[in-house]
Amino acid sequence: MRALIEEINRHNYLYYTMDSPELSDPDYDKLYDRLVQLEKETGTVFPDSPTQRVGGELLKGFEPHKHRARLWSLDKAQNEEGLMAWYQRIQKLIQQYNQANPDHPLPPLSFVVELKFDGLTLNLTYDRGTLVQAATRGNGTVGEGILAQVRTIRSVPLTIPYKDGVIEVQGEGLMFLSVLEEYNKTAEEPLKNARNAAAGALRNLNPAVTASRKLDAFFYNVGFSDAKAFATHEQMLEFLRENRFKVNPHTRLVHSIEEVKEELAVITEKRHELDYLLDGAVIKINDLRTREVLGYTEKFPRWAIAFKFEAEEATTILRTVSWEVGRTGKLTPVATVDPVELAGVTVQRCTLNNIGDIERKDLKNALGSLVYIRRSNDVIPEILGRATDAEDGEEILYPETCPACGSELVQRGAHIFCPNRLKCPPQLVGRITHFASRDAMDIETFSVATAEQLYQELGVRDPADLFSLTFDQLVGLERFGEKKAGNLLAAIEKSKDCDLGSFLFALGIPNTGKTTAKELADHYRSLDKVMSASAEELMQIPDIGEIVAESIVGFFADPLMRSSIERMLAAGVRPHVEEQAAAINENNPFYGKTVVITGTMESFGRDEATKKLEALGAKVTGSVSKKTDMVIAGANAGSKLAKARDLGIQVVDDEQQFLQMLGESGQ
Structure with missing residues (x-):
């Protein structure tokens, strides 16, 4: 063993x-x-x-942990002027020391430039080579013990070769953006951004939740050692590498402030190509003796500074909060704010996630108050909290009845739901729109406006109602001429011959995204078998846990859902799984490979390309990772292509070459 x-x-x-x-x-x-x-x-x-590493029993609470050495905050430079002011201060202090100690002058200045990760600080304690504690930063002196959670991070070594004493190692826990994207495909409650996803996972009392988010970590400092000493930061990083810690490859040693500026320009240019969030860079003096001479202020080390990127955060006034009803009945608070420029975009609407988010950020009485907002990887920016300590704003009122249908609302955890799924207009319109969407039934020309018009004027209340629409009904609608009516009916008719995975996704089964729907289809290959599967059977499928399994079983046990499906089948809907090829030529270049498609191609869309690759025995996934064998890159490929090249993954970025590999160069 x-x-x-x-x-x-x-x-x-x-x-x-x-x-x-x-x-x-x-x-x-x-x-x-x-x-x-x-x-x-x-x-x-x-x-x-x-x-x-998979996460054990639910914890009762976090125990405080006193760090053996203080974890310092860093002073910040918002621009080049701030950086130069810091440089001039340290130069002056070094000159004063050298004049007072001419026999032992400090070495010429060199700097280490590191990425400043936007995650959660980790402080790990190893005793004679074994990980014995992990803690958050806390106030820098005392943090919270999160050993059970950190043990689930696979890039954190549980034992290390160094056995000579006790050390504390600092790093940053984070969630890669590609992992977040994959997680959200099947999540009941999609995570809004990678920073909150990592922080929430590491401060969750259930380590299994931490494990499910597949966090990562980078390490950059030995904060305490009772037996090991270092002369330079470079030596310290090499020690970390030798002891199997993950050190970010973008760390650079430079020998002048001009080279520091050049490296900062490179990081600023490349930061959006990386698979994790940054909020700046950290510049540290390399020589540890020089660090000792420079020392600390009350708050910061004098020998390091954080260079902040151009603001992706801003302050503005929170004006109103409205509540929008989604297709599942969940109400989401959406804030309007005074227009403000943020990362090149004028922002007027922000997300607040749920009532738990409002309470946690102390925004309950913040209408009319100054708030921080942030635009990271979200289309809609997020409100981070108050920008002042004053609590003189008006109260955000939580609705007691549905703003759309007037039904009494119910609260489940931090969320509010409208239970009126049969008569609540936004739920019904949302369900129909989702059913017709491209990744679902792919009914061409269908839109939210179409769903709303059919709901209001023709009484369409369920996706099954779409299959009983007639030409005479449609042609009589406003903005519906004969051509538009005919096109919509043809698209509905065409959608009847559908892929089983797409049909299952179209139904809107709770907690079941596109990937899970396809796995169900591939596993059971029959709608009847999926509908009759037990939770125990479903949990035998990889990536389907208890919550998802129970959601699927509960959905198909609902008489209303079964009735809707029966009406669709009676109308001629034929969900099927394409017959698997009797034998796939194992010599083709895609057989057994994990492939990612990114960008756009002239010859065919991504879904068609996916089908062609799967027919050749490839597994097509949505994100680039170490398990990816090949990336097919079309025009305007972005971060996935950049990550593939960073990882040394085979890239096919010529469409004609891709067609030749598919055996379709003559088409």
């Missing part, structure tokens, strides 16, 4: 930290499954076993 643990941990290090796996996934799984078997047979589980 010890040999297996050492071997698996080594492969985890190569995979998650070094991006250079030596084993295929099946071979890795064999090692892992053997360890699980031995643990069951012997009843023994070692503390550093990789099987302990």
Whole structure:
């Protein structure tokens, strides 16, 4: 078992930290499954076993943890002038020291420029090579113990080669943007941004939640050591690498302030191509003796400074909060603010997520008050909180009845729901619009405006009603001529011959996104089998847990949903799974490969390309990771292409080459 643990941990290090796996996934799984078997047979589980990373029992609360060495905040430079002011201060202090100590002058200045991650600070304690504690930064002196949560992060080593004493290592826990994108495809409550997703996971009392978000971490400092000393920051980073910590590859050593400026320009240019959030860069003096001489102010070390990017945060006045009803009945608060320029965009609307978000950010009495807003990777910016301590604003009133239908609302956790799913207009219109959308039934020419018009004027209340519409009904509608009516009916008729996965997604099953719907279709290959599956059976499918399984079973047990499906089938809807090819030519370049498609192509759309690749035995995924074998890049490819090149993944960025590989160059 010890040999297996050492071997698996080594492969985890190569995979998650070094991006250079030596084993295929099946071979890795064999090692892992053997360890699980031995643990069951012997009843023994070692503390550093990789099987302990999945999250254990629910914790009762966070215990305070006193750091052995203080975790300092950094002074900030908002622009080049601020950076130069810091540089001139340290130069003056160094000159004063050298004049007073001519026999022991400080070495010429060199700097380390690091990325400033937008995540949650981690402080890890290792005692004789074993991870014994992990904590948040807290107030810099005392944080919260989150060892159970941090153990689920696979790039965090549970044991390290250094055994000579106690060390504290600092880093940043974060959620990669591609992981967030993948998570949100099947999440009951999509996460709004990667920073909050990481912070919420690490401060969740259920470590299984942390594990489900597949967090990562980068490390950049040894804050305390009772036996190990370093002469430079470079030496410290090399020590971290040697002990299997993940050090970000964009760290640079430079020898002048001009080179610092050049590196900052590079980071600013490339930051949106990275797969994680940044809010700036950190400049540190490399020589640790110079750091000791410069020392600290009451708040900050004098030897380091954080360079902040051009503001993606701003302050403005919160004016109103309205409540919008979605297709699931959930009410989302949407704020209007005084117009403000933010990252090149004029912002007037912001999200507030839910009532829990309003309470947590102390915004309950903030109407008319100054607030911080942030635009990161969201289309709609987010309100972060008050910009002043004054609580002199008006109260945000929580609705008691649905603003759309007047039904009495119900609260489930931090969310408010309208239970009137049969007569609440936004729910019905949203359900119909989702049903007709491209990734669902793909009814061409259909839009939200169409759904609203059909609801209001023809009494369409359920997706099944679409299949009983007639030409005479449509042609009599405003803005519906004969051509538009005929096109819509033809598109509805065409949609009847549909892919089972798309049909399941179109139904709007709670907690079931496009990926899960396809997995259901591929596994059961029959609508009847999906509808009759038990929760226990469903949970045997990879990536389907208890909550999703129960949601699926509950959906198909609902008489209203079954009636709707029966009406669709009676109208001629034929959900099916394409017959699998009797034999796939295993010599084609895509067989057994994990492929990502990004950008746009002239020859066909992404869905058609996906079908062609899957027909050749490829697995097509939505995000680039270390498991990706190939990226097909069309025009205007963005961050996925950049990440693929950073990871050294094979890229096909010529459409004619792609067609030749598909065997379609003559088409």
